[in-house]
Amino acid sequence: MxxxxxxxxxxxxxxxxxxxxxxxxxxxxxxxxxxxxxxxxxxxxxxxxxxxxxxxxxxxxxxxxxxxxxxxxxxxxxxxxxxxxxxxxxxxxxxxxxxxxxxxxxxxxxxxxxxxxxxxxxxxxxxxxxxxxxxxxxxxxxxxxxxxxxxxxxxxxxxxTDDEPNYIDIPSYDHSLYPNHLDYVPSIEISRGCNKECLFCTNNKSIQRQKKTDDIIREIEILKSTYGHEFCAYFQTPHFLLSKKELLKIIGYRNKKDRFTWRTQTSVNYLSEEHIKLLYAAGARAIDVGFESASLSMLQRMEKTKSPTEYLHQMKVALSIAADVGLRLKLNILLFAGETPETLLETANFLKDNLLSFHSFSAYPVMIYPGPRSEFFVSKIKSEFGGETYALPGSKSIQAVNLSPLINYEKALKIALLLGKSYQSSDMYLSQRRIGYLPHGYSLDSKNLPLEKLPFYSSESERTQAQETLQNILEGMK
The missing domain is CATH 3.40.50.280 (Cobalamin-binding domain)
Structure with a gap:
């Protein structure tokens, strides 16, 4: 052995x-x-x-x-x-x-x-x-x-050697095998694989397969015996797609006094009004959403959706409904190759108008990681999108992207940070971060963190200054 x-x-x-x-x-x-x-x-x-x-x-x-x-x-x-x-x-x-x-x-x-x-x-x-x-x-x-x-x-x-044509069923985790397991957020893996093909994604593509709902419920029970009844787990998946029937089964298992909650990630298209209400009833308290941009042209360039106008409408409605229900949405924002002051302003205005002082977002510029489509992606950045790539210090495996002749990688980083400092408060950001990202009992206080690195404002003066700086940067590129 x-x-x-x-x-x-x-x-x-x-x-x-x-x-x-x-x-x-x-x-x-x-x-x-x-x-x-x-x-x-x-x-x-x-x-x-x-x-x-x-x-x-x-x-x-x-x-x-x-x-x-x-x-x-x-x-x-x-x-x-x-x-x-x-x-x-x-x-x-x-x-x-x-x-x-x-x-x-x-x-x-x-x-x-x-x-x-x-x-x-x-x-x-x-x-x-x-x-x-x-x-x-x-x-x-x-x-x-x-x-x-x-x-x-x-x-x-x-x-x-050739890949094996078969798959092993998605295992259930025995968290006690992990050293100091109580120091970590517990996880339940509910599915593997993603059927989408976003241009920038480096996931090793495979057909999505899902764990049975009865097995998910059994794992929840095991976690309760290990971590107690009041904790938040992360439901691991590239793309959460549980059906109405499956969510109803979890709701039926989860009684009204149940304090077990969870977080996961999904796409905009999944967030219908019905799904949002079912997610909350099933114990979801925060969802990471691969939104990426509020610019119609950028969404098309990313190959994120074939119907960008409908996509933006659905995201706007989802944010409103989720806020009413109490489900926090954290939007992932990707500054993409070919961005202009106009496209960045479209995204900024969407965030300003639709977060409702409740939701949050995380913004960062696109980077190139080794993957099945990375060479194709790099060629499109250079030949079609007006960008350039270069090796990032720290690893030759990662390439930073100059989004355009006017927006290099360093400026894109600054814009991403300023978006956060302009449109989300410390409470908006940190409240969602505590849900399913940090282990129970982990102390997170913005006063003990370096303010210059944090993607949120801690005072109205900081917010005003960030918005003015962001506006000056965008105006200077026109």
Whole structure:
């Protein structure tokens, strides 16, 4: 039987400064999912909030005590590369007999050559990790004989084995397997895959499949026994699509005194009046919405919707209904290649008019991550959208985007921050952030955070100044 260590590396930097400032720990549900299937073979180690010497000592101790034969490093994004590569070097130096593999299907496969050439990878897993470990542990296959792996043969040639045509059912998590699990927001994975194909998205495309509602309810009961009855979970999914029938089933299970609540993410089109009311009755208290822009031309450019006018109307109605119901919506806003003062103003005005001092948003400029359509996306940015890309310091895997000759990446970052400081208060932003993003008992006070990095205003004078600065920037580009 294999003795396996799965590691969640810490982030060296963040897409948004506010995430680094808040610095909350996030459970790696990918490695928890694998461990939940094979608890006798797998140990989890999480690096968050630990310095390198502590990480080195603790990993070395686990490898010695558990007689670890295989280490899997979860590399789900470029933000964790620095820590991941440090860990790989330590293991390679101190335990050369231990094999190192990398997983994280939306990132690791796209940098597989570097992982194999430079960072001591025995193999890179390009599909779902549960499938790989099922073949390794249950079907007793060798690493390089498993479907869906990338490796180098004895001649140095990179080989990719065929993907497995089948899927494993979405596992239920055993949170007790995660070190210090009460320090993290508990999660229930309700679906995988996304049927949409937004131009900027780097998700490894797969057909959406969903967990049965009875299984979701069973997991809620297990979480109550672990975390108590008053907590907020995150329903993990690229795109929440539970039907009316399924929501009604959760509502029927959830009695009126039930204090269990949850958060998830979905698209604008899902947020009908009926769905909003059912979501709240089922325990949803905050929803992340992939809205992206209030500019008709930008929405078309993103390939976000084929009916942008209807799309904006539905978002406006959803914000109003959700505010009446008590369901907070947090809109994701993406500053896209080809933005102009006019398109940015369209989005700004929509936010000003429709957040109703209740909802919130998060704005940031588009970036390029390795993915199935990234090369195509880069070519369109340069040839059609009037933008440019360049490698971002911190990882050669990430490219920043100059949105246009007038809006470089740094200016786009400033505009994104000013949008927040102009149109949402600290209460609007922090109230939703506490729901399903931060573990129970985590103290979040804006007074202890660096105000210059926060996407909200803390006073009317700060709000006024931000709006004036934003207006001056947009006017200066005309």
């Amino acid at each position: 294999y003795n396996i260590l799965l590691i969640n590396p810490s982030k060296a930097f963040y897409k948004k400064d506010v995430d680094g400032a808040i610095n909350a720990k996030h459970l790696n549900f990918g490695i928890l999912s694998i461990a939940s299937l094979f608890p006798q073979s797998i140990t989890i180690y999480d690096c968050q909030w630990k310095d390198n010497e502590v990480i080195k000592c603790e990993i070395s101790k686990i490898i010695k005590e558990k007689r670890t034969e295989l280490v899997g490093i979860s590399l789900i994004s470029a933000y964790s590369e620095k820590c991941a590569f440090y860990i790989a070097q330590v293991i390679h130096n101190d335990f050369p007999e231990v094999n190192i593999i990398y997983g994280g299907k939306d990132h690791a496969p796209y940098i597989a050559k570097d992982l194999l050439d430079l960072y001591h990878a025995k193999a890179v897993i390009k599909t779902e990790g549960e499938l790989f470990f099922n073949n390794l542990l249950k079907n007793d296959r060798r690493i390089h004989d498993c479907p869906g792996v990338i490796y180098k043969d004895i001649n140095g040639k990179i080989i990719e």
